[in-house]
Amino acid sequence: MSTSTRSVAGLIRRQGFRQFLELCKRYKYLYLAVLMLQLGGTGAALLLAELSRRIFDGGAELSRAELVRLIIGIAVMVILGLFFSLGARICNQVVNTNIVFRMRQIILRQLTNLSLKYHERTHSAHTQNILFNELEVFKHFIVFDMLRLISLPVSFVAVGIYLFTVNPLLGAIAILVGPFQLLSNLVMRGRFKDLIADQQANGGEVFFHMDETLSGIREVKMNQLEQSVFTRFEKVCKEGIRLWISVEKMEAVREFVRLIPEKIGYLLGITIGAVLMVNGDIGPGAIIAFLTLLDKVSEPFVSITAIISSLQRVSAGAENLLTVMEMEPEAKDQGKALPAKPCSIRFDNVSFAYEPDRPVLHNVSFEIPAGKSVALVGPSGSGKSTLIKLLYRFYEPISGSIRLDERPMESYSIASLRGQLAAVTQDVYLFDGTIRDNIAIGFADATEDDIARAAELSQSAFIRELPEGLDTRVGERGIKLSHGQKQRVGIARAVLRRASVTILDEPTSALDVETEAMFQSDLPKWAGASTKIIIAHRLSTIRDVDYVIFLENGRVQEMGSPKELLQSKGRFSDFWRNQHIHEFVS
Numbered sequence: 105m106s107t108s109t110r111s112v113a114g115l116i117r118r119q120g121f122r123q124f125l126e127l128c129k130r131y132k133y134l135y136l137a138v139l140m141l142q143l144g145g146t147g148a149a150l151l152l153a154e155l156s157r158r159i160f161d162g163g164a165e166l167s168r169a170e171l172v173r174l175i176i177g178i179a180v181m182v183i184l185g186l187f188f189s190l191g192a193r194i195c196n197q198v199v200n201t202n203i204v205f206r207m208r209q210i211i212l213r214q215l216t217n218l219s220l221k222y223h224e225r226t227h228s229a230h231t232q233n234i235l236f237n238e239l240e241v242f243k244h245f246i247v248f249d250m251l252r253l254i255s256l257p258v259s260f261v262a263v264g265i266y267l268f269t270v271n272p273l274l275g276a277i278a279i280l281v282g283p284f285q286l287l288s289n290l291v292m293r294g295r296f297k298d299l300i301a302d303q304q305a306n307g308g309e310v311f312f313h314m315d316e317t318l319s320g321i322r323e324v325k326m327n328q329l330e331q332s333v334f335t336r337f338e339k340v341c342k343e344g345i346r347l348w349i350s351v352e353k354m355e356a357v358r359e360f361v362r363l364i365p366e367k368i369g370y371l372l373g374i375t376i377g378a379v380l381m382v383n384g385d386i387g388p389g390a391i392i393a394f395l396t397l398l399d400k401v402s403e404p405f406v407s408i409t410a411i412i413s414s415l416q417r418v419s420a421g422a423e424n425l426l427t428v429m430e431m432e433p434e435a436k437d438q439g440k441a442l443p444a445k446p447c448s449i450r451f452d453n454v455s456f457a458y459e460p461d462r463p464v465l466h467n468v469s470f471e472i473p474a475g476k477s478v479a480l481v482g483p484s485g486s487g488k489s490t491l492i493k494l495l496y497r498f499y500e501p502i503s504g505s506i507r508l509d510e511r512p513m514e515s516y517s518i519a520s521l522r523g524q525l526a527a528v529t530q531d532v533y534l535f536d537g538t539i540r541d542n543i544a545i546g547f548a549d550a551t552e553d554d555i556a557r558a559a560e561l562s563q564s565a566f567i568r569e570l571p572e573g574l575d576t577r578v579g580e581r582g583i584k585l586s587h588g589q590k591q592r593v594g595i596a597r598a599v600l601r602r603a604s605v606t607i608l609d610e611p612t613s614a615l616d617v618e619t620e621a622m623f624q625s626d627l628p629k630w631a632g633a634s635t636k637i638i639i640a641h642r643l644s645t646i647r648d649v650d651y652v653i654f655l656e657n658g659r660v661q662e663m664g665s666p667k668e669l670l671q672s673k674g675r676f677s678d679f680w681r682n683q684h685i686h687e688f689v690s
């Protein structure tokens with residue numbers, strides 16, 4: 105982490121930080137209400153001190169009526185003070201709740217707008233850590249400290265002036281206590297920031313371990329990894345305990361240092377006040393006022409101390425959050441709309457690499473005429489899925505171009521491009537909702553007829569047999585459905601889209617032979633006239649396609665109709681014979 109990022113000044117200059125500060129503007133009236141209530145509280149405290157001073161200075165000379173009036177005044181100030189603090193607390197909580205939820209919305213929106221590249225490179229636990237741990241650090245600053253920052257100067261000046269008028273010497277002591285308290289922020293500043301950064305990193309590790317264990321719970325159980333998972337997690341937790349205790353100790357030491365000037369001020373005030381009183385320069389009321397208000401004068405400095413500490417926490421502990429906020433989101437709406445009709449696809453010398461020095465595609469060129477079907481075939485890792493990712497514009501080619509209907513794909517908006525692509529993958533992701541929700545995902549206005557047709561064309565007869573039919577809940581990731589049933593729902597989803605391009609990543613792998621055959625023969629019916637790209641691992645899937653593109657090590661080795669390629673006895677034919685000898689023979 106760079107020093108500039110970790111310095112408070114560097115932090116304030118950062119765009120990610122300012123974006124959150126902007127959020128505060130929305131709540132300016134609530135902040136104002138809190139400010140007024142806090143100032144009301146300071147006013148009540150001042151009057152309380154003044155009334156107390158009058159009682160003690162008046163002593164035996166006060167008439168009964170005056171004494172009663174002063175005591176009633178004190179009672180009113182105490183009650184007002186209570187109500188001011190109640191009101192401030194409620195407003196504070198309203199701001200707090202709003203800001204936390206809005207910050208979550210901002211961060212989630214930013215995360216969903218970031219490219220797939222970011223998400224493929226970042227562990228989901230890391231992202232969750234940002235959403236929870238780092239956000240918590242930020243929230244504390246924005247919600248609590250910002251509010252205190254506003255009321256600080258006013259109460260300091262008001263109380264300071266009052267004490268000065270009561271007695272300049274006592275006033276000076278009270279005012280000087282505060283600035284000395286700021287020194288506590290210098291205590292182990294660098295070490296404090298290092299610890300906070302380590303603490304946040306450890307928070308990320310905790311999330312990482314929990315996420316890995318729970319996401320892979322089936323593998324953990326099948327391989328009896330419970331103990332080793334627990335042992336590793338225990339180590340991370342021990343480190344967490346060490347770091348948290350170290351931070352708390354450091355905070356305690358800083359608090360101790362902060363209290364020293366306050367206590368010295370208290371002792372000095374009592375001593376000097378007593379001398380002045382004995383000499384008859386001030387009455388006992390002045391000392392009472394001093395003691396009542398000493399806290400109030402130093403309060404702003406206590407707040408500044410907390411704010412600086414909080415900023416130090418943010419600058420060291422919210423680095424990932426700020427980095428994410430400053431990333432460029434996908435510009436999904438720039439460009440013209442891709443027409444809703446089957447389109448031709450042309451790859452011209454496309455090369456691509458995920459990592460700079462590891463090319464995955466080399467000068468890939470092919471063309472798929474509009475409405476035709478093409479099978480992408482090749483050994484594992486040859487780059488088939490990568491071609492699809494480029495088509496979705498999840499990544500950009502390093503060189504070469506991809507054209508849709510003879511126009512560069514960059515000329516179309518990403519939103520319309522993705523809207524015209526329908527993909528069915530082997531591993532269909534179902535959201536926790538009903539089957540109907542999962543089929544109609546992204547199509548809020550799909551009619552019952554559309555959904556029923558999609559279910560029918562995807563051979564999803566099983567839905568009718570479920571007691572709640574389309575309203576059956578599928579559970580987390582569709583856990584309540586079999587693999588084949590999930591795939592049918594995925595197919596129904598694609599059918600509903602009526603997209604220009606249909607992409608099938610071996611979608612029938614989990615279907616029984618009979619259903620697969622029906623599915624294949626119905627392909628033209630459900631995929632309509634769309635251009636079809638099929639990633640194939642089984643000969644049965646590609647028998648009827650118009651063209652086959654055989655990829656190997658990121659290069660197109662052969663192209664042609666399935667029959668031609670099988671007859672030519674080239675690389676594709678060899679590959680197929682080796683991989684699918686039984687199917688081939690049959």
Ligand SMILES: Nc1ncnc2c1ncn2[C@@H]1O[C@H](COP(=O)(O)OP(=O)(O)OP(=O)(O)O)[C@@H](O)[C@H]1O
Binds near residue numbers: 224489
């Ligand atoms: N997100 C990624 N980051 C880095 N490398 C990747 C990423 N995704 C894929 N690769 C690499 O790119 C190469 C091509 O992968 P791709 O998934 O396109 O192959 P594939 O032909 O679809 O394989 P399969 O048939 O096994 O699905 C592989 O070497 C793979 O390791």
